[in-house]
Amino acid sequence: MKSHLLVVACLVVSAPALAAPPASKEARPPPCQDQTIERSIWPQGTSLWGTGRQVAEREMSSVLASVEMGRARLGDKTLSGLRLKGGRLVAPSASQELVGAVLQGAASDGTPVEVAVCGAEVLAKDSSLVWYRIQVWNGVSASWEDPCVATGRVPSPRALAVPGVWDESGARSDKGGKFTFACENGAIAKCVNWGYRPWAKKGGGSLAELHQACTRMARADYCGDGRSHTREDNLIDVYDGLSVLTRTTESSEAWDVKRASFEAAWSAEGATCLSRTRDGQEVETLMAQCPGRFEMAQKDLGEGDQCTVVRKGGAKAVLLRNRSYGRDEQVMHQGVAR
Known part of the structure; x- marks a missing residue:
């Protein structure tokens, strides 16, 4: 299931x-x-x-x-x-x-x-x-x-x-x-x-790194420095390579698939790449907050997830991805965690 x-x-x-x-x-x-x-x-x-x-x-x-x-x-x-x-x-x-x-x-x-x-x-x-x-x-x-x-x-x-x-x-x-x-x-x-219990295993691997990546993702800590870039009641859809959680593909009262779009991919150190920010600030503004960490570049992760900003210094393992609403859609849709 x-x-x-x-x-x-x-x-x-x-x-x-x-x-x-x-x-x-x-x-x-x-x-x-x-x-x-x-x-x-x-x-x-x-x-x-x-x-x-x-x-x-x-x-x-x-x-x-x-x-x-x-x-x-x-x-x-x-x-x-x-x-x-x-x-x-x-x-x-x-x-x-x-x-x-x-x-x-x-x-x-x-x-x-x-x-x-x-x-x-x-x-x-x-x-x-x-x-x-x-x-x-x-x-x-x-x-x-x-x-x-x-x-x-x-x-x-x-x-x-x-x-x-x-x-x-x-x-x-x-x-x-x-x-x-x-x-x-x-x-x-x-x-x-x-579901990301750091003491548990799935597919022969520990979930500890997934859990850490999740803490970065939940707070929209793109720079990996502890600063959050999210706002009250921002809905997110979370999915990972081990299928602890999978991407939501059907709309419901709480989530409109058509209005959601890819936000970022995550490692234990923060975002590995992103297409936009969760709180609506420009990506250039975010990049200035952690200089030397990101660069403008295209990266296709598959399944429609495309980045416009990527982490410098070589590829980091993508542990999690998430989708969210854009700035305008966040105002229109309020939901409850489940």
Whole structure:
């Protein structure tokens, strides 16, 4: 059965900036309590982590960018031997509960942050995938807060435990004993949810590079430097060479095939070539934002996908392609992610 995906790049809001925990912990309230969180709101584009920004003016900053597995505790006990199996945190003993555990994490600038696991929901169709409810300690407000940013479509977002760590350029790396709590409204979690699970394999190959390419594509990060070039409610149709997702060929209420056109091809480092931008800016303007990366040239990828701008320095492996509406059609068609 073919899998199709139409997705929406959504605008998100920010949670309050988080500071390092204070030295004294005796007077702290317990984590994982229901509470109303005050949020500062500003346009952010499509988020990578799905978390609030650490610095309001910096698109690629996060209040929670990485989590350590080696320094977890549950009450007054240390949880040694915690590991990640697929998208699931596994305790050293099957009898040990992870809900209520507190882990050590870090913001995107390395500032220490404590992370509490408040709930775990195993995906019914795939036990390797668990949605977590998390909170982080905010030393400024002296309270536990949800770092995940809510949107109108997902007002109470959860988080996935994803192997690897992303930096502020959007690049992924494997760092021993660390992982990412990727919130539901961010590109990292979205790409997992769409089928690009970095721990999985298809056709004998790992999906890790496909997942990374997807995070670039979801945010329209053409230059591969972390900057997004998308707008709220921009529909995209995603397809890849392994047929994890295939191109949509029939129109529906949510997607008009005739109005859609090829946008770009993607590698783990950003766009390998493109025909136009998703946010409607001229390709020459984009090229000026990452000088020396692209050049004007024709490239035919087949199936009607033709590029007018290509990556310099030799061909990069095309892992994903996408189609989207042009500037005028985006206004006419609004859809829902599925």
